[in-house]
Amino acid sequence: MARNPERRAALVDAAVEVLAREGARGLTFRAVDAEAAVPTGTSSNYFTGRDDLLHQIDARLHQRLAPDPAKLAELLTRPKDRTLVRELMHDLMARAARDRTGHLALFEMRLEATRRPALRESFTASVRGDLAQGMAFHRETGLPGGDETVTVLYLAMLGLLLEHLTLPGVLDGVLPGITVPDALVDLIVATVVPEK
Template sequence: MPRDRRAVLADAAIDVLARSGMRGLTHRAVDREAEVPPGTTSAYFRTRQALLTALVRRLVERDQAELEETGRRTPVPRDAEELVAGITALMERRLTGDGRRRSLARYACAIESVHHPELREILTPRENAGRDVVRAFLAAQGVGDAEDRTVTLLTCVDGLVFDRLVNGGGVSPGDVRGLVAAALR
């Protein structure tokens, strides 16, 4: 667990949001989840909006760290099947364990950002090493508009993760193969 109290509280808020939804995200619920004395979360984040903003910042920080680590560990795929395997592994992480909790929280925050544009600014996709790997692969395959195709491919992957979270089920390489093939056309 991170030593920084704000990070601990934001991580607890992510877990509360994933488990209980927006209505369940309260200062008291975060206090209980973080196992801190009542009023601690309120002392650090005076308003619900401040708590939600901290949660979104921490969520993006953790997602970016995961993607950067993935990008550093993963060389540019040599062929489409390696890219399919990499994307499938990322999707499996987003659908299980801590990744699932973060995914649920991320989608709840995305919906909330419709009413709170300041959250949308924080959630806006950023450059990261994982995205760079996909773009480099597509460019190496001769795709002329590699940037646009990268965005489209990753948006489709995100939609597939959302579908599996909402409707259940896992992900297989076959689910991803068609998306990669479309990006290569």
């Protein structure tokens, strides 16, 4: 297998683009090579097969979609209350807007995991690890609510992200006076997160 880490990273990012645009059926080494503008056959020198490529996409998406450490540090200087949780959720939505492709690829990974048992196992562990990390962060930071709050918040925000990034018109005008997604984020946090 080829060892150029920069080229491997570029190929994985190209794979994310293909996955988000074409779905799992369109994710071929040839399509990744074309997206990365490299000679045909390059991807097959970097990945042992489709499963390896999907696992690399999973790892890369966790890096791409993670909060900016500087922004997170700035937010954590604020009081640890519902308002801070709201700001953290708005930051999540802003990151989703900046990297819509990454989130769409993440949704495609979920669908592909339903068809590939090995991917389902590793992707489930990956997503569950993220949820556990979110719970630990919430507890250690002293934010209001417990693991139940984090779980319901996770599910509500996942649903909002899915609708907003795939079918944004579904939520427009459903609740009069509620703008999508900003006021919906506020509503979710006000409904799910206790005052303190």
